[in-house]
Amino acid sequence: MSKVYNFSAGPSMLPEAVMKEVQKEFLDFNGIGAGVIEISHRSKDYLAIAEKAAADLRDLMNIPDNYKVLFMHGGGRGVFANLPMNLGTAEGSADYIVTGAWSGYAAEEAVKYTHVNSMRGDFVNADGKVELKLKDLPLKKDAAYVHMCMNETIHGIEIFDAPETGDVPLVADISSCILSRRMDVSRYGMLYGGAQKNIGPSGITIVIVREDLIGHAQSITPAIWDYKVTADHDSMLNTPNTFAWYFAGKVFAWLKSIGGVEAMEAMNKEKSELLYGFIDSSDFYSNNVAVSARSRMNIPFFLKDSSLDQQFIAEAKANNLISLKGHRVLGGMRASLYNAMPLEGVKALVSFMEKFEKAHK
Amino acid sequence: MSKVYNFSAGPSMLPEAVMKEVQKEFLDFNGIGAGVIEISHRSKDYLAIAEKAAADLRDLMNIPDNYKVLFMHGGGRGVFANLPMNLGTAEGSADYIVTGAWSGYAAEEAVKYTHVNSMRGDFVNADGKVELKLKDLPLKKDAAYVHMCMNETIHGIEIFDAPETGDVPLVADISSCILSRRMDVSRYGMLYGGAQKNIGPSGITIVIVREDLIGHAQSITPAIWDYKVTADHDSMLNTPNTFAWYFAGKVFAWLKSIGGVEAMEAMNKEKSELLYGFIDSSDFYSNNVAVSARSRMNIPFFLKDSSLDQQFIAEAKANNLISLKGHRVLGGMRASLYNAMPLEGVKALVSFMEKFEKAHK
Known part of the structure; x- marks a missing residue:
């Protein structure tokens, strides 16, 4: 299998080390x-x-x-x-x-x-x-x-x-x-x-x-x-x-x-700030929540042109970035960055989003 | 690990083939x-x-x-x-x-x-x-x-x-x-x-x-x-x-x-009849349920001399027959023979019970 980053809102990615341990002693x-x-x-x-x-x-x-x-x-x-x-x-x-x-x-x-x-x-x-x-x-x-x-x-x-x-x-x-x-x-x-x-x-x-x-x-x-x-x-x-x-x-x-909740909090801040920062710097993507109320766990975002939504999801999947489709109530996209999502996953998502933006701007 | 037969009333043994499949694709x-x-x-x-x-x-x-x-x-x-x-x-x-x-x-x-x-x-x-x-x-x-x-x-x-x-x-x-x-x-x-x-x-x-x-x-x-x-x-x-x-x-x-419920029913009959048959043939062990009302799944039984209960459980465990202790409400022993328990497990139990009886009669 190739390495997949799973942005599902839940059930979602679980820590790889734990998955392997559980498998071993199953x-x-x-x-x-x-x-x-x-x-x-x-x-x-x-x-x-x-x-x-x-x-x-x-x-x-x-x-x-x-x-x-x-x-x-x-x-x-x-x-x-x-x-x-x-x-x-x-x-x-x-x-x-x-x-x-x-x-x-x-x-x-x-x-x-x-x-x-x-x-x-x-x-x-x-x-x-x-x-x-x-x-x-x-x-x-x-x-x-x-x-x-x-x-x-x-x-x-x-x-x-x-x-x-x-x-x-x-x-x-x-x-x-x-x-x-x-x-x-x-x-x-x-x-x-x-x-x-x-x-x-x-x-x-x-x-x-x-x-x-x-x-x-x-x-x-x-x-x-x-x-x-x-x-x-x-x-x-x-x-x-x-x-x-x-x-x-x-x-x-x-x-x-890995350092408990304090260490996890620092990682979650870094991950979410990376994605929000990129969204805010772009006029191709948007998020509609004020900075003070933004979730670090679930980041809904929208493409300026919603007719590209399906293509975005399909290309993301081809790049091993899965489950980005937004909830049916809001539409658009949603990236859930739970504890088990590594920083590399968010970097891969931002990098894909940049490329997609360039190709469709 | 050595092969263990688990007579727990639940959670209990699950089919080995399924356990392996789930582990493989975990x-x-x-x-x-x-x-x-x-x-x-x-x-x-x-x-x-x-x-x-x-x-x-x-x-x-x-x-x-x-x-x-x-x-x-x-x-x-x-x-x-x-x-x-x-x-x-x-x-x-x-x-x-x-x-x-x-x-x-x-x-x-x-x-x-x-x-x-x-x-x-x-x-x-x-x-x-x-x-x-x-x-x-x-x-x-x-x-x-x-x-x-x-x-x-x-x-x-x-x-x-x-x-x-x-x-x-x-x-x-x-x-x-x-x-x-x-x-x-x-x-x-x-x-x-x-x-x-x-x-x-x-x-x-x-x-x-x-x-x-x-x-x-x-x-x-x-x-x-x-x-x-x-x-x-x-x-x-x-x-x-x-x-x-x-x-x-x-x-x-x-x-x-493996043949659906009909085949499973035949196996469950065979397994339970083997154990009940042995218990009924012995005056060292007993079961207190009339034949027409006997469960094929959970078989409580009692040693004539309950002071041997702890020893029975310990020796059974040493013989890889685990979770035979009866429910606290009834005391004694209980063997649960769910679908995943193979006939060999029941044979192993009966064989152990025979030996234990001979040693303590």
Whole structure:
């Protein structure tokens, strides 16, 4: 095979070193004569894997002791339902800050379980760019929580300065920016995300939740989605996605080995600045997000002449740059630069974009 | 590594041929330069995998056209909640036949969403053996559905003759016997199961449901657990467990290649009869289930002298026979003989049991 750079929004590229390690021990883990996916989640061998993964994630994110780390079923959309089930009440309300597609979906789902006070956290500024406005929001003092999406995978908008919510717990969907940069976990009541961007294979969801917020689930909460039940069973009330949990543990260990989240953040800044810098220097390509709100993970961009879109995608693929087609909601292109995307991949993309521009200008 | 036979109740042994194939293409699927777990679930390459898996399962189980096949999140316990959400109502009721631990858990969870009419389907007969009694049950004519567990993984009880339920849809948990023998899908309103026994890695759940039963979900049903929404999105409202779905597809293809479910059923009969036959011929070992209710998949057995249990487990392991410890609810031993367990594995177990008996009699 030739070296391919995969800009998919997720599932996406995973660290090559981890992929090779997992392949190597696929049939025989640790000399036990069986693969990891063939052993019980309650076996000694597996429990050691699961515990180390949780401990390494705590290390990487500096998670305080009064937070639980849960490995759950259902993806981000599962949490859209089980968050209001666990932290909200049918009579009370929760605030939802909408800054793009995913925060909007979260608010829509929550309506089934609590009263939703929804508000826009973004606007289009005088230059026609999407910008964030997270001060003076109409937050309610008696809301059960405030929800935001830290990185909007479709719209390419990232929140670097989380709003102040006083005593009301702030909850953030970090599916597509988890472990991409430092975060002060203690500022949040809960952080959560699907794994299939910066962590590993799809089908596992990480919930990091402050202990005092659990134990109050609504009576309709399914057992496997009750944070207290999940915590009390070490995320094994039923069989978890053992492969994804194991793989996530390998990614955590790999991330520690290359310098942790701080080092990763520096790399992600460099990668995204390279691509944004090139787009801004060109009048052939454009991005419609204000600099202060630009995602480092997902960079949507548009060709001036959208009739060239198909050709751009086809030629990129011929150059081993795959999955650049934008989300159907926005059209155009999108380059996702998750942790596993090396700087060389972004350089290769920029170089291709330059050539394409010259050929079509 | 030496050849190990793994009798775990799940996750458990998977077909060696499939394990090797998955390992081989782990880094580069079909020459695309990326592994299956690294590509979008909405990519052309992945959709082909997903569709073929669903079609092969339809073939293998002879699933009629008026049934949907869904690939979902949450495991069997997830369905314990989303079954009453989708097929039941808060005002109405559902019948639950309890024959062991898992059917009991299903009934307990359903109480959150509907009125549960629970009844025992088993009893201890004059010989002290657990037997099924599924005729003349106190079923309600206006129940939304009747629930049963076709194979009780912990108690080793299998239902071969499903009860008659007239116009009331019969729903069966087939987590631990799916694809182990022929089933007449048209007799059921719904069949469901987690994958981690006879299909593949954990973290994906298969729901086979008659079309007329979907589209009536309660308003509190999470979007990802609404069967209609799931069907309308081809099980991809959100990102499914792409690895498990892909792996399941490989197992379905493998099963077709060796003769399908009919051939597998014959092998499973042979394997289980070998072990039960040996246990019954011995007064050192015993099984407490009546012959007509014995599971072909999970065979609990007990040593006459339970003080030898630890030694039995340790010596079995030294003989490469692993995960024979019984479930904590019952104690003793349990040998799970899923589809991927070869006859040689059962022969090796029986041979070890014979030697152990001779040494300790």
